[in-house]
Amino acid sequence: MEPQWAAAHFLASDADREHAIEALKQNFQAGRITVDELSERIGHALNARTCGEIDRVMTGLPWQPVTPAPPRYPAFYAPPLPRSKGMGITAFVLGVLGFVCGLTAVPAVVLGLVALTVEPERRDDRGFAVAGLAVGLMWMIIFGWVYFS
Numbered sequence: 001m002e003p004q005w006a007a008a009h010f011l012a013s014d015a016d017r018e019h020a021i022e023a024l025k026q027n028f029q030a031g032r033i034t035v036d037e038l039s040e041r042i043g044h045a046l047n048a049r050t051c052g053e054i055d056r057v058m059t060g061l062p063w064q065p066v067t068p069a070p071p072r073y074p075a076f077y078a079p080p081l082p083r084s085k086g087m088g089i090t091a092f093v094l095g096v097l098g099f100v101c102g103l104t105a106v107p108a109v110v111l112g113l114v115a116l117t118v119e120p121e122r123r124d125d126r127g128f129a130v131a132g133l134a135v136g137l138m139w140m141i142i143f144g145w146v147y148f149s
Contacts, residue, residue, distance in 0.1 A: 010051045020045045020054045023063035032061060087115035088125025091132025098139030105143070108136030 021042055028038045041057050048054045091111035098105035112133030115125060123129070 012048050012051050012054050016051060016054055017045055017048060020048075020058060020063070023058065023061070027061045027063070083124040084119065084122050085125040085128075087111050087118075088123065088127070088129030088132060091115055091136065092128040093132070095132040095135030095139065098136055098143075102139055102143035105136040105139035108132045109140065112136060 024033070024038055024041050024045065027033055028035070033041070044057045045054060048057060088111075091108045094104040094108035094111065098108060109132075112129045115123060115129035116133070120126070
């Protein structure tokens with residue numbers, strides 16, 4: 001979105017004036033202006049109140065005006081951080097597949113615990129992680145009870 005006012009009406013900062021003076025010195029060294037013209041233009045640059053006045057001082061000379069910094073938006077305008085959702089869903093799928101042989105229940109429990117402890121505020125899959133952990137534990141208990149009793 002472009003501003004609705006001309007940049008020439010902005011108040012000039014000390015950095016803008018110093019930048020213009022450096023550009024005047026470079027143009028003097030290149031032979032584009034004389035010593036008297038350099039002195040006069042530096043005086044006008046030091047007394048410039050707006051960026052438009054600095055532009056008038058630099059008339060006829062090549063130079064790059066200081067570009068204004070992009071506006072900084074408050075934190076609530078910042079885009080949200082990317083969300084993580086792989087481990088919890090994987091834990092749930094492995095937990096559900098645990099009824100086949102029981103071996104997938106162990107990684108389901110491990111992934112469910114990791115998903116709940118690593119960056120919990122950025123996780124979208126917390127429910128899947130809890131479900132994968134619970135189903136995995138359930139299958140581990142069932143198969144442990146069946147095979148070891």
